[in-house]
Amino acid sequence: MAGMLMGTLQGAPPETPVFPIADLKLLSAAMNNDRDFGAYLDLRQRLFDGAPVYASDEIDILSWYLGYGHAECLSQLSHSEGRFLIIAPRDVPVDLQTGRAPTRADLRRQLIALPYVDL
Numbered sequence: 590m591a592g593m594l595m596g597t598l599q600g601a602p603p604e605t606p607v608f609p610i611a612d613l614k615l616l617s618a619a620m621n622n623d624r625d626f627g628a629y630l631d632l633r634q635r636l637f638d639g640a641p642v643y644a645s646d647e648i649d650i651l652s653w654y655l656g657y658g659h660a661e662c663l664s665q666l667s668h669s670e671g672r673f674l675i676i677a678p679r680d681v682p683v684d685l686q687t688g689r690a691p692t693r694a695d696l697r698r699q700l701i702a703l704p705y706v707d708l
Contacts (some may be wrong), residue, residue, distance in 0.1 A: 608633075612647040619651060619696050628659045636674075638665055643675040648700070652679050656701045679703035 620626040632654060636642050644650045653676045654662055666674070681703060691699060 609647075615648070615696075616651060616691060618698060619655065620691070629654055632659060632662050635663070635666055639669070642674045642676065645678040648681055648703070649676045649678050652700045653677075653701050655697055678706040680706045 616629065617626065620629065629651070633650060636644075636650065646652075657665070
C-alpha cells in the first residue's frame with residue numbers, strides 16, 4: 590500500500606507509473622466508453638515507453654488526450670522521437686477537485702478547457 594501512495598507499485602520495476610484510485614475514478618468518468626478508456630491506456634503506455642516525457646500530473650495527460658484526441662496524440666508522440674515531450678501542466682480549480690461530480694460531457698469539457706499553469 591505504501592508503495593502505491595508514492596506512485597510506484599511494490600514488486601514492479603522502478604519508475605513504473607501507476608494510477609491512484611482518485612485518478613482512476615476521474616479517468617473512468619471522463620471516458621465515453623470502454624474503447625475510449627482502452628485507447629487512453631494504450632496511449633499512456635506508449636507515452637511512458639517512448640520519448641522522455643514530462644507531465645506533472647495524470648490530469649495533464651488526460652487533458653492533453655481529451656483536447657487533441659487519440660490520433661493527434663499518437664502523431665505528436667511519433668514526431669517526438671529522440672526529443673523531450675512536455676505536456677503542459679494545468680491549473681485545476683478547487684471546485685473541480687472537491688465539488689460534486691459533473692456529468693461526463695461537462696467533465697470532458699472542463700478538462701479540455703483547464704488553463705495552463707503560469708510558470
